[in-house]
Amino acid sequence: MGIIRTIGSEFTEGKGTSFTVWAPEATEVEVIIKSPTQNTLSLQREAFGYWTGASEEVESGATYMYRLNGETERPDPASQFQPTTVHEASAVVDHTKFKWEEKDWKGLPLEKYIIYELHVGTFSEEGTFAGIEKKLPELKELGITAIELMPISQFPGERNWGYDGVYPFAAQNSYGGPEGLKSLVNACHKEGIAVVLDVVYNHMGPEGNYLNDYGPYFTSKYNTPWGAALNFDDAHSDHVRNFFIQNALMWLRDFHIDALRLDAVHAILDMGSKHFLQELQEHINQLGEQTGREYLLIAESDMNNVRLLNPIEQGGYGLAAQWMDDYHHAVHTLVTGEREGYYEDYGEPEHLVKTLEHGFIYNGIYSEHRKKTLGTDATQNPAKQFVVCAQNHDQVGNRMLGERLTQLVSFEKLKLVAGLVLLSPYTPMLFMGEEYGEQNPFLYFVSHTDKELAELVRKGRREEFSAFAWKGEAPDPQAEETFQKSKLQHSYHQNEQQRQLRDFYKALIQLRKTAPAFSKLEKQNLTASFDQTTQVLHLTHTGQQPFVHCMFNFSDKAQQISVPQEAGNKWEVLLNSSDVQWGGQSNRSAAAESGTNSFLLQPESLLTLQSKN
Incomplete structure (x- = not known):
């Protein structure tokens, strides 16, 4: 593994605070203590351009900036609180x-994860970590086993x-800072x-990004959609890699986070002999050995490359899992009929069958x-390695x-879609x-102070939508109204249909957790087929007896379906989405002919259905 050393400020009871910053091109670096009392601390240059120093007088809560070359004052690149x-x-x-x-x-094994992705600012009325805390009992009652927080690193x-x-x-800071996150x-x-x-x-955001003042954090070798690429393989890249490895270790070690979702790893551009992702996984493994816990790295990638997941000893990077866009696109195009933009590659029933049985649809085609x-x-x-x-x-x-989807498909289709996600092997x-059919949109919003x-x-944003046949005007991302419109209403307490949809999600989650057939969720224990005549998808889980057979009717007509007997077994109805208790028009037993x-x-x-003797 490459160079590894701690960075930023580190407070120790009775010893004060030490400071470490990487600034290889600087000739002088000082810490300017701003509060509670003003003071200046000169740092000493060490190997590779790290600057260090310590003061017994600097306590937790003290505020500071670095002064570079006697003139430029900047916040700490590894600041733990702004x-x-x-x-x-x-x-x-x-x-x-x-x-x-x-x-x-000790954490949960990946196969037990039922993830609930949320945005801190719009999930609760308060828009804080504490606001999420208040609603945890509702998420637990729903059956959620993991929450995924959209990025919470300080933004403008x-x-x-x-x-x-x-x-x-x-x-x-507006979410509750480090103490609020730990409490959550x-x-x-x-x-x-x-x-x-x-x-x-x-990549890094534009406003408040002062990394270039410190050193070659970026490289001109590559470009990304967000500008210059971070320097993972050019001169001085060891120290940029160290910066992000230290970041990952901090979240897992100091905040007790269980897993990291790595945004758009296809834009982590690294042609070096050991990819940054592999090195990161090796450090995560080492931390797990030290703490007795297993930490997970989950990648977002649009490259459909199993190298991310394959074991390091087999030439992979050894990550725990990755998001699988193919599954989303196969489902979305089938239920909405949309085929514009990147959806043009999807929309056929065989795509859904293929992704259920094999994972990637685009697997070398x-x-x-x-x-x-x-x-x-x-x-x-x-x-389990694929998040869908x-x-x-x-x-x-x-x-x-x-x-x-609440705005795009019928109420009945929302339940169909719920089953496609929660009854998949992934x-x-x-x-x-989603679980109750929230009516408010989730829009893109920012609050930059730089008007330009x-x-x-x-x-x-306007240019981004040119490939899609969407009508209307894009809401202003900068307007507070855009943000307010995106807040959840949690209206299922007052809305009967929303309550029924949420209850259906709860029943599906319970089925996934308890049915024996779901105890060994593997593609090899699953068969999928689509009947073009009836527009019904058949999905059978055979991990353990009794088997479970799922039928998804994509058509707008009722279909009478005969299901083959499984090894002499008959079938009984476990769950019928059209049951009146889920807001439908029939009941569970009405589905079966005696x-x-x-x-x-x-x-x-x-x-x-579940097989029975």
Whole structure:
């Protein structure tokens, strides 16, 4: 493994605070203590351009900036808290004072993850970590076993998706800062819920990004959609890699986070002999050995490459899992009929069958949209390694009007879609509000203080939608109204149909957790087929007796279906999405003809059967 050393400020009770910053091109570096008393500390240059020093007088909570070459004052690139803005002083954090109450929490195995992705600012009325804490009992009651927080690293202003963060080590001040995050993680673990944190190692936001003042954090070798690429393989790259490795270790070690979701890893550009992702995984493994816990790295990638997942000893990077866009696109195109933009590569029933049985649809075949051959074969990779969803922040929020499936398909189809996610062999993920059919959109929003930058963002959003046949005007990302419109209403307490949909999600989750056939969720224990005549998808899980057979009626007509007897077994109805208790028009027993294996599927409905002797 490469050069590894701690960076930033580190407070130790009785010893004060030490400071370490990488600034290889600087001739002089000082720490300017801003509060509670003003002071200046000169740092000493060490090997590779690291500058270090310590002061017994600097306590936790003190604010400071670095002064480079006697003139330029900047916040700490590894700041662990920005009490005011991205442009002002950093604060010293004491990681020893928080009292953890997790008892024997060791995390959850990946196969137990049922992920709930949420955005801190819009999930609750408060828009804070504490606001999420209040709603944890509702998520636990639903059956959620892991929450995934969209990025919480300090960004400009108070409204942002989080991908414009400029201080990767600092939990957003308006969300509750580092103490608020620890409190939330602690509360989750007490409820038996794991925490996944979305981190961004492929680019930095523009406003408040002062990394160039410190050193060659970026390289001109590559370009990304967000500008110059971070320097993972050029001169001085060891220290940029160290910066992000230290960041990952901090979240897992000091904040007790269970898993990191790595944003757009295809934009982590590294042609070196050992890819950054492999080195990161090796450090995560080492931390796990030291703490007796297993930490997970989950990649977002659009390359359909199993190298991310394959074991290091087999030439892979050894990551735990990755998001699988193919599954989302196959489901979305079938239920909405949309085929514009990147959806042009999808929309046929056989796509859904293929992704259920093999993982990637584009597994070394030609993509019309990309005009090139794409992907590798994922058939042999364990199903748990693929995170699937029907909605997420990208697929909803990157629509011009931020419409959820609630606005795009019928109520009955929402239940059908729920089954496609929760009854698949893969690791399921829900997007906040999906479980009850939230009506509010999830729009793209920012709160840049730089007016020129805000205008560039507006222009960029308009251009982004040119490939899609979406009508209307893109909402202003900078307007507070855009942010407020995106807040969840949690209206299922007052809305009967929403309550029924949520109850259906709860029943599906319970089925996934308890049915013996789901105890060994592997592609090899599953068969899928699509009947073009009836427009019914058949999905059978045979991991363990009794088997489970799922039928998804994509047509708008009722279908009478005969199901083959399984080794002499007959079938009984476990779950019928068209049942009146889920807001449908029939009841569970009405689906089955007495004494036969013939079943009536209502339009756009899901019927789940279990074999019986």
